[in-house]
Amino acid sequence: MSIRRLPSELINRIAAGEVVERPASALKELIENSLDAGAKSVAIRLSAGGLELVEVTDDGSGMSPAEMKLALERHATSKLPDDAIENVASFGFRGEALPSIASVARLTLESRERGADGWRIELDHGQLLGEGPAALPPGTRVRVEGLFDKVPARRKFLRSPRAEYAACVDAVKRLAMARPDVAFSLDHDGRRSLSVQPSDGPARVAALLSHELDRHGIGIDCVRDGLRLTGVISLPTFNRGMADQQFLFVNSRPVKDRLLVGSLRAAYRDLLARDRHPVAALFVEVPAGEVDINVHPAKTEVRFRDPAAVRGLIIGGLKAALDEAGHRSAAREQFAQPAAWQVEPSTPVQPIASFFEAAAASPAAVMDRPAPFAAPMGRAEEARPVPAEQASYPLGVARGQVAATYIVAEAEDGLVIVDQHAAHERLVLERMRKASNGGVVARQALLIPDVVELEEPDCDRLEGAILDLAALGLEIERFGPTAMLVRATPAPLGKTDVGGLLGDVAAELAELGTALSLRDRLDHVAATMACHGSVRAGRILSVAEMNALLREMEVTPHSGQCNHGRPTWVKLAHADIEKLFGRR
Ligand code: ADP
Numbered sequence: 406m407s408i409r410r411l412p413s414e415l416i417n418r419i420a421a422g423e424v425v426e427r428p429a430s431a432l433k434e435l436i437e438n439s440l441d442a443g444a445k446s447v448a449i450r451l452s453a454g455g456l457e458l459v460e461v462t463d464d465g466s467g468m469s470p471a472e473m474k475l476a477l478e479r480h481a482t483s484k485l486p487d488d489a490i491e492n493v494a495s496f497g498f499r500g501e502a503l504p505s506i507a508s509v510a511r512l513t514l515e516s517r518e519r520g521a522d523g524w525r526i527e528l529d530h531g532q533l534l535g536e537g538p539a540a541l542p543p544g545t546r547v548r549v550e551g552l553f554d555k556v557p558a559r560r561k562f563l564r565s566p567r568a569e570y571a572a573c574v575d576a577v578k579r580l581a582m583a584r585p586d587v588a589f590s591l592d593h594d595g596r597r598s599l600s601v602q603p604s605d606g607p608a609r610v611a612a613l614l615s616h617e618l619d620r621h622g623i624g625i626d627c628v629r630d631g632l633r634l635t636g637v638i639s640l641p642t643f644n645r646g647m648a649d650q651q652f653l654f655v656n657s658r659p660v661k662d663r664l665l666v667g668s669l670r671a672a673y674r675d676l677l678a679r680d681r682h683p684v685a686a687l688f689v690e691v692p693a694g695e696v697d698i699n700v701h702p703a704k705t706e707v708r709f710r711d712p713a714a715v716r717g718l719i720i721g722g723l724k725a726a727l728d729e730a731g732h733r734s735a736a737r738e739q740f741a742q743p744a745a746w747q748v749e750p751s752t753p754v755q756p757i758a759s760f761f762e763a764a765a766a767s768p769a770a771v772m773d774r775p776a777p778f779a780a781p782m783g784r785a786e787e788a789r790p791v792p793a794e795q796a797s798y799p800l801g802v803a804r805g806q807v808a809a810t811y812i813v814a815e816a817e818d819g820l821v822i823v824d825q826h827a828a829h830e831r832l833v834l835e836r837m838r839k840a841s842n843g844g845v846v847a848r849q850a851l852l853i854p855d856v857v858e859l860e861e862p863d864c865d866r867l868e869g870a871i872l873d874l875a876a877l878g879l880e881i882e883r884f885g886p887t888a889m890l891v892r893a894t895p896a897p898l899g900k901t902d903v904g905g906l907l908g909d910v911a912a913e914l915a916e917l918g919t920a921l922s923l924r925d926r927l928d929h930v931a932a933t934m935a936c937h938g939s940v941r942a943g944r945i946l947s948v949a950e951m952n953a954l955l956r957e958m959e960v961t962p963h964s965g966q967c968n969h970g971r972p973t974w975v976k977l978a979h980a981d982i983e984k985l986f987g988r989r
C-alpha cells in the first residue's frame with residue numbers, strides 16, 4: 406500500500422461533492438459571498454435552472470487581482486481574522502466554495518474595488534484559461550457555466566431544469582429573508598421572476614411567502630431563557646402537502662436543522678394530519694456561544710448547546726400562539742364554491758347539556774348503536790319553529806343528519822353542516838386538556854381488567870409513564886415483561902378499543918422521547934387518546950345528542966378544526982343560499 410497526498414484539483418473535486426451538489430448549492434455559496442462582501446444589492450441570472458448558467462453580481466467590496474487569485478485557492482478566506490470560529494458572523498469561513506465550484510464548471514470571476522480598475526479571471530475545471538482587465542461597476546460578478554458537464558457521476562443526479570430552478574428560487578428566498586436590508590433580483594431564462602427592495606424583516610417575509618398568509622398567518626414573537634423566536638406561522642387549516650414552505654433561521658442564518666423542523670412539526674402535532682405541513686418563517690436568536698454552526702459543510706445544520714431549551718422555546722411559543730388563534734380557521738378557503746362559507750361562531754353561549762357525560766356514564770348505549778343496514782342516508786326532524794331562546798345559537802339547532810356523518814343545523818343566519826366525527830374528536834381532546842389542567846381526568850373502570858400484549862420496550866415506556874397516564878385517566882400496571890394490565894380508561898373517551906389505545910400511546914411516548922416538558926408530552930398523549938374516543942362517522946345521533954354536540958362546540962376552544970387541521974363545520978349564509986337559487 407502506498408499513501409500519497411491527493412493533488413489539489415482532486416481535493417477540490419471531493420470538496421465540491423460536499424459543498425456543491427446542484428446549481429442551487431453553488432448559487433447559495435455565491436450569494437453568501439456577496440452578502441459577506443457587504444453587498445446592498447444582489448442580482449442573479451440563471452439559464453435552464455442554473456444548469457447552463459448561474460451568475461451572481463453584487464455591489465460589495467470587490468477584490469484586487471491578487472485577492473481574486475487567492476480566493477480561488479483552497480482554504481483561502483478573508484473571514485476569520487482571529488481564527489475564532491465560534492464568533493464568526495459571516496456566512497462563509499471555510500474558504501472552499503470558489504475553488505470547489507471552479508473545479509466542476511467553467512468559472513469567470515470579475516471584480517473591482519472602489520477607486521480601482523476591474524479584473525477578470527477565467528477558469529475551466531480548475532485550469533486557468535486567461536485573465537485581463539474587465540469593465541464592471543465596483544463589486545463582483547461570478548459566472549458559472551456548464552456545472553458538472555464534465556463530471557458524469559454528478560450530472561446523473563441533477564434533475565430537470567424545472568426542478569433545479571425551484572431549488573434555486575428556494576435558496577434565493579432563504580437568503581433574501583435572512584437579509585431584508587439587501588435588494589435581490591432573480592432572472593430566469595431572460596425573465597424577471599423575483600425582485601425585492603430593502604425593507605424590514607416582516608415586510609420581506611410577507612413579500613416572499615404565500616400572500617395567503619396575510620389572512621392565514623399568526624405572528625410570533627416570544628422570549629424564553631435568553632432565546633428569542635420571531636416570525637410567522639400558518640393557521641393549521643392553511644396547510645400544504647409538502648414541507649417546502651418552511652423557512653428557518655438561526656441568528657439570521659438559513660438552516661434546515663432537524664431539531665427546528667421537528668419542533669415545528671411537534672407544535673402542530675395534534676392540529677395537523679401527519680402528511681400535512683404548515684407554512685412558516687421562523688427566526689431563532691441565541692447568544693453566539695450557544696450554537697455551533699460549523700457542523701455541516703453547507704452550514705445548513707447547526708448544533709445547540711442546549712437543544713431542549715430551543716425545542717421548548719419553539720414548541721411552547723408556537724403552541725401558545727396557536728391556542729390564542731384557535732378560533733380562527735381557514736376552512737373558508739377550502740370551499741371555493743360558493744365564496745362565502747362562514748367558519749366561526751362569533752358569540753359563545755352556555756351549553757345546555759353534555760352529551761359526553763352521557764357517553765361516559767353509559768358508553769355502551771351511546772357508542773354501540775349500529776347504523777341500520779340500507780337505511781335512507783338522510784334523516785330530518787319534524788318541521789317545528791325554532792324556540793326563540795335557541796334562535797341565536799351560532800351553530801344553530803339540529804334539523805337532521807345526512808349520511809349518518811353530517812349534522813345539518815339551522816342557524817339564524819344560515820345553514821350549518823357539521824362533520825360529527827371530526828367535531829367530536831376535537832371536543833374530546835379539549836375536554837381531556839381542560840380536565841388534566843385542573844388535575845386529574847375522570848376514569849372509567851373496566852369491569853374486567855384488560856390484558857394488552859406489547860413489545861417489551863413499549864411496556865417499559867408505558868410503565869415509566871404510569872403516573873402521568875393516571876393523571877389522564879388511564880390506569881395501567883405492568884403485567885409481565887411483554888404485557889400491560891389496563892384497569893381504567895379516561896372517561897371522556899367513552900367505550901374504547903383498549904389495545905389500540907395502549908399501542909398508540911406507547912408509540913407516541915417513543916416518538917416524543919424526553920425532550921418535551923411533561924405538560925407538552927401529556928398534551929400529545931391526550932390528543933392520541935382523543936382519536937380513540939370519537940363518535941365515528943356512520944353513527945346515528947338523536948336530536949338531543951346532535952344539539953348537545955353543537956352547544957359543546959360553541960364553547961370549546963379550537964372547535965373549528967379537527968385534530969388534523971380540517972374544518973369541523975361550515976356555514977352557508979342565507980344570502981349564499983339565495984345566490985345558489987338565482988334569487989340574487
Ligand atoms: P469563504 O466564503 O468560506 O471565505 P469562498 O471560497 O466562498 O470561501 O471565498 C473565498 C474568499 O474570496 C472569501 O473569503 C472572500 O475574501 C473572497 N470573495 C469571494 N466572493 C466574493 C465577493 N462576491 N466579493 C468579495 N470577495 C469575495
Ligand code: MG
Pocket residue numbers: 434437438496497498500502503
Ligand atoms: Mg463563501
